[in-house]
Amino acid sequence: MDNPKVNIVEVGPRDGLQNETTSIATETKLELIQRLAGAGLKTIEATAFVSPKRIPQMADNQAVMAGLDLNADIRYPVLVPNLQGLEAAIEAGAKEIAIFTATSDSFTQKNIQCTVAESIQRFIPVINECLRHNIAIRGYLSTVIDCPYEGPITPARTADIAQQLLDLGCYQISLGDTIGTGTPERVKRMLVTVQKNIPAKLLAGHFHDTYGMGIANIYAAWQMGITTFDASVGGLGGCPYAPGASGNVATEDVLWLMQGLGVETGVDLDQIVQTALWISHQLGRPLGSKTGRARAITE
DSSP states (O other): OOSOBOEEEEOIIIIITTTOSSOOOHHHHHHHHHHHHHTTOSEEOOEEOOOTTTOGGGTTHHHHHHTSOTTSSSBOOEEOOSHHHHHHHHHTTOSEEEEEEESOHHHHHHHHSSOHHHHHHHHHHHHHHHHHHTOEEEEEEEOSSEETTTEEOOHHHHHHHHHHHHHHTOSEEEEEETTSOOOHHHHHHHHHHHTTTSOGGGEEEEEBOTTSOHHHHHHHHHHTTOOEEEEBGGGOOOOTTSTTOOOBOBHHHHHHHHHHHTOBOOOOHHHHHHHHHHHHHHHTOOOOOHHHHHHHHHO
16 A cells, blocks of 8 residues: 555544443543543544433533533544434534444344334434534444354345445444454455445444454454554443453554554554553553553563
């Protein structure tokens, strides 16, 4: 590739923190976002406008948004599940949202209490309202390799739902290996099918590292032309509806890979490592990335 570049979508402040059982102060979340922005990240998923009964950690979404400079040269997408969530996000000043579904009915029933087809129908009024307010829409598609309840997912099924999300009006579809069981060749086979109708520039990779394959799968996807990847500082996060699924692939591990490939990200690796160490300390947990631990030892 000539002058290759990759865009990192940082999901730590939302996807990484949403399942923490101990309440995290709004000030800590805002400092995390500030540190991530200071390291050069240009897209940082800030929060989610979901039911506080289901995801208590995101109950301070309005306060988080109020603490951000929404006119800065940084995108702060927020997750919304329905029209009610969108209305709250608009009130908070959101300029970009993310909607989410999966390839399997079993997973969507556990996650958002409806079938895949019902979730698509639920998004229609959300997207219409977004278009009316000039709000960008990103689509998350979970379980693109395997479902924890239904097993392997055919590439054709992934391609079909990805196309439906794109047709609804999403500018990009993030393909999620939610339980981290994907391997490079399976990822490539899935992408070959998806890319028959959807160009790589409209796709992103969202890989979990449950079996240690996150970075290998990102490399495979990059070889297939994907140039946007979701990542979470310190490897924070996981999925409560995917038993045994560990955290997202760590931002610093992705940066180390891209640095080795000579790929530009615009993000400072050392600052991300320091941020990973800081937030891990705030959460009282060990750092969850190999690059972070290695750099911490050598510095």
